[in-house]
Each structure stands twice: as structure tokens, then as C-alpha cells.
Amino acid sequence: MAIAKMQKFSLLTFYEQKDAVLQQLQDFQGVELLSSEMYYESEETTGVLTPVRDEQKQTEEVENQFDQVNWGLQLLEEYVPKKGMLEKLRQPIKRYTLHELAQAAHTYPWQEVCQTLRKQDKRLRLIEQEKRELLAQEAELNRWKYFEDRPQILNELKKSGGLLGSLPNSEFAAFTKGCEKLPLVYFETVYQSQTTTYLFVLFHKDVKDKVSSLLKKTAFEQYTYPYSGLPKDDLQHVKEKSHALIEEEKSIKHSLRAMSEEQGQLRLVAEYLDGAIKRAQSNEKLLRSAHAVAISGWIPVEQAAELEKRIQQASKDAFYLEYQQVKEQEIEDVPILLNNSRWIQPFEGLVRMYSLPQYDELDPTPFMAPFYMVAFGMMVADFGYGLLLFLATFLGKKFFHLSKGLEQNLTLFQLCSIPTIIWGLIYGNFFGFELSFQLLSAQEDVNQILVLSIIFGYIQIMFGLALKFYVLWKRKDQKLQAVFQAGSWMVFLISVVLLAAGMLLLPDSPLQTIGLIMIIASLGAVVFGGSLEGKTLAGKIGSGLYGLMDVTNYVGDMISFTRLMALGVAGGSIASAFNLIISYLPIAARFTVGILLFVALHALNIFLSYLSAYVHGIRLQYLEYFGKFFTGGGRAFVPFKTDEKYVEVISEEKMQEEKNGKLD
Secondary structure, eight states: OEEOOEEEEEEEEEGGGHHHHHHHHHHHTOOEEEOHHHHOOSGGGBTTBEEOOSOHHHHHHHHHHHHHHHHHHHHHHHHSOOOOHHHHHHSOOOEEOHHHHHHHHHHSOHHHHHHHHHHHHHHHHHHHHHHHHHHHHHHHHHHHTTOOSOGGGGGGOSSEEEEEEEEEGGGHHHHHHHHHHSSSEEEEEEEEOSSEEEEEEEEEGGGHHHHHHHHHHTTOEEOOOOOSSOHHHHHHHHHHHHHHHHHHHHHHHHHHHTOHHHHHHHHHHHHHHHHHHHHHHGGGGOEEOSSEEEEEEEEEGGGHHHHHHHHHHHHTTOEEEEEEEOOGGGGGGSEEOEEOOTTTGGGHHHHHHHOBOOTTSOOOHHHHHHHHHHHHHHHHOOHHHHHHHHHHHHHHHHHSOOOHHHHHHHHHHHHHHHHHHHHHHHHTEETTEEOSOOSSOTTTOHHHHHHHHHHHHHHHHHHHHHHHHHHHHTSGGGHHHIIIIIIHHHHHHHHHHHHHHHHHTOTTSTHHHHHHHHHHHHHHHHHHHHHTTOSSHHHHHHHHHHHTTHHHHHHHHHHHTTHHHHHHHHHHHHHHHHHHHHHTSOHHHHTTHHHHHHHHHHHHHHHHHHHHHHHHHHHIIIIIIHHHHOOOOBEEOOOSSOOOSSSEEOOHHHHHHHHHHHHO
16 A cells, blocks of 8 residues: 555667567556666767667658548547447446457558548538538529519510619619609519519610619619529429438438447557557657667566566567666656555545655555545435445446446445445434434534544544654654654644643643643744754744744644534535425325425435535545645656557456456
């Protein structure tokens, strides 16, 4: 239950074995590559080992292939029906080895599929453009469909002139009066909208100039009909073309919706290419000579034997491997891999949300988990709520196939449900009803619960200070800080308890005097411990006196833990209030609408109780607890592997173990 011990490794092998070695390392999933230039810093290697720079073209080619596949997947995401959340959870998580992914990528004709998708996408875009054009034509023809002759015949008139066009409705009256004053002029309204009138105008050529002048005055805009047939026939033809395009579009989209199998195969190809990109990009971290290549990285000490086995397999015994222990100046650069037991691992996510520890720190996860669980249970404190949470998480893990992250989250809440059940029994709460037995009543024993919350906070803060003492003491140059910056505050808090006990419980005993003397001595030690941080005399005095300000911080920390009482009592009171409201309903309504209200109201209270306990439990750890002993700022260990965006990638050995287990 600690931070995994790390070490550097450096590997020398023949250059022709490079790809096989990198593939083995990626299948291993247990190393983090680093720049070999950082490892080989001596002048002896200058000019002998140089960076690998001749494979950029290969990297770009693989990235281009990945972009093609990723584009195809994004297109299919728009059309292939998405599975519901429950349906996804019911399906087993697909697991593949790198070899299986490579086989899928090399045998599946993904280039042809992507080319087909390109054509279909291009055709869909063209159809959309043609539909917009036909829609505009249809709107135009709808204005002239009541013209019952071929507009082109107007071009064949010899003694007369004919025009189609439009003018604003505001000019229509003036146009009508003008036509009445002119002989040998006929007009007909073909269509009229709210703003525009569409006209057919027929006139003798002898009055052409006068008609033209009238049309100009009334803002007449001539329209040139682009077709040769009757408007209603041309309109029907346009509608038929639109219908054909719509049917073609439906057919293409239907074929895209039916490509779920192709989508699955493309996801395998994408996963393989993602791994290939990472292998190609790793060349930037390698060094090479004429015939050899150097590969460096971080690896947990306990996995060194497995690394040697894989390198031996890939390089056919033609390799040189050495390890280097972590140097003091490298501590900040060492990647952090937490190594906790099965029941502590779910709480690692809470630590990562804050910050990973540095390599020379304690992993706070096992020291936080029990306090978080107890605090969570105390803030919900309902037997029914806890039992419901336990059953929900148990059934979820039993009947659904979950990702690692989701399974860890469910396990976290399942573990927190146990203290919730216990505190629910202590408070005697069951969905807001009081059980016949209870050690403490959330309604009547509020003061006792308040004291209990503060005692819990006192224990956790003391534990945090003890951890701080341990962390400082194990450092050679900080033993004085351990005594005066951690030990002095522990003595102070013990002194406060002795003083309070002497004043309230045993007034005739010397506890009060002992506590007062210890408080004065501990605060003097705090001042001395703070002075160790100063470099000048004034700085030492200022730092020492400033250290006394932490008294207010510890008071605030104690007050913060009263939220354990506040949330637990509030949640129980709200649940009781809901039950009281339902009890006021008539008997008939109580067993019909009342049941629905009971479920809805308690579901709301459950959600709020869990959310409050989750958030405030984290807050107590981050602010009141971690600040005592934990610095953080560590960098996560990033194994050399694929991103596992679509499937879970496992090693050949693990796959073989699973197959053997099923056969047994």
C-alpha cells in the first residue's frame, strides 16, 4: 500500500530489432519511455549515439491513415444508431491483443470502406445542394404555375409584345390606372403575395414605348422564364426530381445506418493505428548508432524480470540492459504509480482529483480511505439509504460489464454504503422512520452527535499530524521540524483535551494545571519550530510568531467537522418531514399517490444526501486533512500503450491466462 518503487532502465539492441522490441514494450504496458538523450548525457556517447530522425515520413503516413479511419468513424457516428446506456453496459467489454488488432487492420479492407464513405458523403453533400436549388426553382415556379400557356411563346409574337414580371403591391394601383389610359394593352395577375404582384402584360408594338415608360415608373421587373414547357408541367418535373433526390438520400443514409459492423471493424483499425502512431512517435525518444539503438524509460522495480523476459524474446538475446536507481535530484521527475490493495484502489481517484503525491511522499490513499468512509456514512446516516446504495452497486457490478473506472467508482460507493448502514442503525433511521432501537436520536441527541463529530475530527487531525511527524522524521535534515512543527501541535491538541477534561469532568484533579502548562510549552515549541524557517534574526522571530496563527486554523478545522452532524441530522429531518406530509393524505391517496410521492421525494433526498456526503467528505480530506502532511504535485505514470478508446487492449500473456482459465 504505497507508491510503486521506480527505476530507470536503458536498453541497447540491434537497430533491426527496434520495431519488435517496441511492440513488446507496448504489449507489456508496464514502462514509460523517456528521452534517451537525458539518460546518455556523458561526453563518451556524443557523436556515437544520435537521435533517430529518419522515420518522420513513416510517422506521417501512419497519422494520415489514422485520420482517414477517424474521419470515417465520425461520419458513421452521425448515422449508425447509438446503443442505450443499459444496452452498452450489458455487453461484455471487447478485449484484444496487439497481435489481434494488427491482424484485423491488415486483413480488413478499411481503405475501400473509407473510400466508399467518402463517395457517399460527397454525394450527400451534392444532393443537399441540388435540393436547395430545386427548392428555389419550385418556389419560383409556384408563382407562375397558373399561367396556362408556354411562356416561350411570347418570344414568337410579331405584332405584339408580351412580358412576364413583377412589381410592388404599392405600385399596382398606379399601374392599373396607367393601363386604362393606354389602348391595346392587356394585363393579367398571375400570382400575388403580401408584397409583390406577378403579372402577364400583353400590348401592341405601336404602344411599346408608352408601356415601357409605364412599367419603368411602376418599378416593374421583367422575368425571363428559363424553361420551355408549361409552368405547371415544369413544376411537376421539378417536384419529381426533388422526390428522386430525397429517395436517393434516404437510400444512402439507410445504407450508412446499416454499417454497424463496418463501424466496429474501423474502431479496431483505429485502435491499432493509434498504437502504431505511438510506436512511430517513440522514435523521437530513441538514440541510434550505425547498427544499434538505445531505448530508455521508467519501470516499477517489481516488473523488471518481466521486462527482461520480453526484451529477450524480441531481440533474440542480442541486447544489453541496465538499471539506474532514482537519484535525489530526479525525485520531482519520477512518475507516480499508486500500488494499493483491491479495497483501497477505489479511493485513488479521490487523491488524483487533488494531486498525486511526489515520489518521496506518503501515498495518502490508505490513510484517507477509512476516514472518508466513516465521514460519508455519518453524513447520510440512514439504514435504508445505505442498504439501497449497497444493493444498487452490487447488482450493477454483478449484471453489467463495466469499464475499470466505472467499476472502481461503484466499488467506492459500495464501500461507503457499509458505514452508512452502520450509522443508520446507530441513529435508528430507516427512510426517515425511527427504528425501535437506536443509540442516538437525530432529533433529540443533537448535542451528543455534535460532540461525536468534533471527536472524529480531532482524531483525524491528530492522525494527520502523526503522519506529518513521520514524513519529516524520515528525512535526515528535518528531524527538528518533525519535533517542533508536528510534535508541538500534537502536544498542543492533547493539552487542550486535558485542560477541557480538568475544567468540565474532573475539576478537583491537577489535569487543568497540567493542560495549561503543556499548552504554554507547546506554543513555545511552535514559535521555535516556526523560527527554523527564517534566515535572518528578524525573519526567525516573524516566522515563529506567525506560526501561532495556526491556532485559528485548528479551531476552524474542528468546526468544519461539525458538518458531519449537520448533514446527518438534516437528511434525517427532511426524510421525516416527507413521511409526515404523506401521512396527512387520506388513506386511499396514501396508498396510491402517496407511494409515488414517497418514491419521488426520497429519491430526491437520497440524491442530495449522497451528493452532499461525497462533496463535503472530499472537502474535509483536502482542506482539513491533507494540509497537515501532504504536499502533492506528482506526475502520473503514463505507460507506453494505446489509448484504449474503443476496446481494451491486453497483453498476450494475460489473454492466454484467461483462455486457460476458461478451459479449466
